[in-house]
Amino acid sequence: MHEDAERCARAVKARDARFDGWFFTAVVTTRIYCRPSCPVAPPKVENMRFYPSAAAAQQAGFRACKRCRPDASPGSPLWHHRADSVAKAMRLIADGVVDREGVPGLAARLGYSVRQVERQLVAELGAGPLALARAQRAQTARLLIETTALPMAEVALAAGFASVRAFNETVREVFGLSPTELRARRRGPAGGVPGVLSLRLPFRAPLHPDNLFGHLAATAVPGVEEWRDGAYRRTLRLPHGHGVVSLRPGGDHVACLLALADLRDLSIAIARCRRMLDLDADPVAVDEQLAADPLLRPLVRRAPGRRVPGTADAEEFAVRAVLGQQVSTAAARTHAGRLVLAAGEPVPDDGGLTHLFPTPAALLELDPSALAVPGARRDAFTGLVRALAEGRIDLGAGADWAEARAGLAALPGLGPWTVEVIAMRALGDPDAFIPSDLGVRAAARALGLPATPAALTGRARAWRPWRAYAVQHLWATGDHAVNRLPA
Known part of the structure; x- marks a missing residue:
C-alpha cells in the first residue's frame, strides 16, 4: 500500500487509525516518522514519504515520533x-x-x-x-x-x-x-507487581471480545489456562524459559500482564499473545467482504470486529484438537488436563496455573493405553505426537500451510474437520473452512444458507480469503459458553 502515495496521504490527512501498521509516514523536514493516525497536524503532502515498515523508515534516517509511537503500531495484517x-x-x-x-x-x-x-x-x-x-x-x-x-x-x-x-x-x-x-519521560515510576510487566496490546478497531475470550476461557485446560478476575490467564513455553500471561479486554487495547523467567523472551511472548488473540487482523476488510453476502450481513452488523481465536502453542493445540474429536468441550478439557498432570512441567503461580502443557517428546513417553479414549483416537494421538516430536510436521510460525495440511491429513484418524480446525487456530490460516462441522451446518440451515458441505463450500467461495471469520459468525449463532465472556 505504501506505493499508493495518494491513498496514503488521504489516510494521513484523515488520521485514519485503520491504516496504522499498514504503512509509515516520514516527514523530510523533521526527519520523524509516524503512524497514519498521528495526532500532530499532518505535514504538507510534498514533505511526506511512505514506507512499508518501521525498519525501512529507520534505515532511511528517520526517528520515531514521540507522540504517536509508530514503533508500537499493530502489526501489518499482511x-x-x-x-x-x-x-x-x-x-x-x-x-x-x-x-x-x-x-x-x-x-x-x-x-x-x-x-x-x-x-x-x-x-x-x-x-x-x-x-x-x-x-x-x-x-x-x-x-x-x-x-521496569x-x-x-x-x-x-x-x-x-x-x-x-x-x-x-x-x-x-x-x-x-x-x-x-x-x-x-515515562509517566510516574514503574509500579505494579514486582517481576510482572504491564503492557498494552493495540489492535485495529473494532474488536468483538465475546467469542474471542469466551472460546479461550470455555476450553481452558486445567492447570495451563484459567479465567480469573475478568482476565484470561495461561502458561507459556518460551525459548529461554516459561512465562505466565494475563490478558484482559479493554477499550482500545488488551491489557497484558507478563511474568517471564527470562526477559529475553519478551518480544516472542508478545508476538504469540497477539497471534492468539488475532490482534493484527484488519476487521474492516474482513467485515466488508462478509457483509456483502446478504445472509451473513445481519451477523456481521450485530458483532463487527469478530476475531478468530488462535493459540500460543500450535503443537499443543493440535494435540488438544485430536483429543477433542467427537466429544464435548468439558470432556476435551478433562482429557487434556490428565495429560498435563501426567507429563506437564510444574511452574510457580499465585493463581490457579500449575503446569506447562507437555511437549510432544514428553507425550511420546506416555503409555497411550492410559488415555480414556477409543482405540482409533489413541492411534491418532500417538501418530500425531510422534510426527511432531520427530519434526515431520511443522506447525510453527513459519510453517507452510499446504504442507502442514497434507502432513496432518496423511496421519491415521485425522479427517478434514480436525485438519481444518488446526489450520484455523494453530496455523492461523484466515481461509480455513469446516463445512462438515455440525454447528456450522445448523447455523447455515437456520440462515437459509446451503447446509450440505459441498453446497456450502460453493456458496463460501465469495467469502474467501476470510472463511475462518465466517465460521466464527456461524458458530456464534449457537447458545454455547464459547460465544460469551464468562461472568
Missing part, C-alpha cells in the same frame, strides 16, 4: 493472512528466529539462501532481516525501559543487544533520546 515466503519470514522474525539463529537460520527454515531472503524482504519491506530484527529489539528495549526499573545493562541483554553500546546507539537513533532520557 503477514498473518498470507502464506508466501515474505509473510513466513515476518512471522519467524517476530518469533525471534533471527535473534536466536541469525539470518542463516531464518533462511534455512524458509528453504532459501541468505541472499534470496535478503532480496525478497528488501524488495517488499525496504529492509532486510537484520534491520527488521533490530527494529523489534528497539521496541522491546523501549517497553523494558518504560515499564531494570538497570540499562540488563535491559540491553533482555532486548537482545550484543552490547550496551549497541543498545545505547540504537535507542538514541530510533527514538531521538538516550535510554536514560526515555525512562525519565
